[in-house]
Amino acid sequence: MLAQLLAPHKILKRLRNAFPGLDPCDEVDLKETYRLGEKTAKAHIKDYPFEICLAPDNKILHLYPEQLIEGGDNDVSTQSYLLFDPDTFYSTLSGFYRLEDGDTITLGGSDPGQRDILGLSEDLPDRKLSISNEEGWLRFKSHVSSPESTIAPLLEDKKAKRLVNWRQAKLQKLKAIFGDTIELLPAEQALEQLQKVNAVLEEEPCRAKDDSGKPGGVIALPDNCSVITVGDLHAKADNLLVVLTQNNFLDALENGSACLVIIGDAVHPEGDTDLDEMESSMLIMDLILALKLHFPGQVFYLRGNHDSFSEEIAKHGVPQGLIWGKTLKKRRGKAYLREMKRFYELLPYVAYSRHFATCHAAPPVSDTSLHKMINISSHRKLYTELTNNRMKSASRPGGYGKRDVKRFRECLGLAKDTPVIVGHTPQNADETLWENAGDIKEHYIVYSSDTRWVGLMAQVGEKLYPFRYPVEPIIPLINSRKQRLSSKASSKANMFVRRHWPS
């Protein structure tokens, strides 16, 4: 079970509120190091982050109030805390545990996720220290209090602002890829970019040719490359940019240690918005294509059902596929439309390494093989299944189930606990990521176009873990920052760091 996805323990909280005093604790005003003894310590820490020093090996962990890149908070990040290992968090592809209001995490050496993500030693007791978030108060309960672990506030300015400063610096890196202003490319430039990407796709690394010598349907990533998979973005350019400003994803793409796989359906708005609005789709494709050109061997885009001009692509009666084609022709010209069709034909459908397997919608239910998936252009049915099918249900008897997930792994020669990741079918409107979806172990659905959270899977160590990040308006931030910088040439790089923690 992963702490960043833990459901709030609301019942427990109500019980505690009903019987105050049952759980004696020291309410501590932490201005210096505090030794965690037998009693529970309770601290209100909205004003600064904390350092935890875990006995006996003095492993240091940090606990920061979750904050947005420009300071402040939104309704999803308020009163959440991020727990991470500062040794790896700022420098490599790493992870964290989010403690939302009502969450508790118990740290111990027997949890493989905590060993990967927090760098805990296997020698640590199974239950060493519990940390709970209760309405902005943190409770620290030491289960093994000899020798004593300690907590200490990070009061120094530099340390207190480290997390937000670190993310601010990533905005600069985005500019190096996408330019000083993030906006639609002029038609001519857009065409040129798309032509270049298509040339890359003709000779893509890690991609076997089909029997006719054309690029095959499968990307086989090297096992030493850590994987990041992002689900359906549905024209949410900010969600893509949020991903690139989080973790060390961008650095890992730059130094070649990671690959980003976007699993299709980046276009066509969804939800409570104008379904026929296509400008946001043009923008997100400009960004994805720029990213592909910047990292041709590290960024991969798989085909989803919306990556098409088909009249069958419709949402609530709005023929998004047709409108998409018409808009591109009108705004970018016939040549661009032609080139985008070619782009769709050149896209792969499946990506895998020893650590994962993914496709847009569904593992095939029909008889398949790696050879067939590579030769997907001559298997129309396979194409429809991979991009369109959903889990088996009463209304979808032809849907996929546990056995098909298992067979998908077998086709690719993968171990039986390898994560299989799909997008396409959100399970409800409140989440962005579903673990063991349909009660199928190591089967994940990732839908990255939520308005509050961006979900993704990222490899930390040898395993992929689900993470989600708050959605933030990165484009306005980058574009307004440019104006502000140019209007005040002498300003310091950190002039936009807000100086307050969420209240």
Ligand SMILES: [Mn+2]
């Ligand atoms: Mn889809």
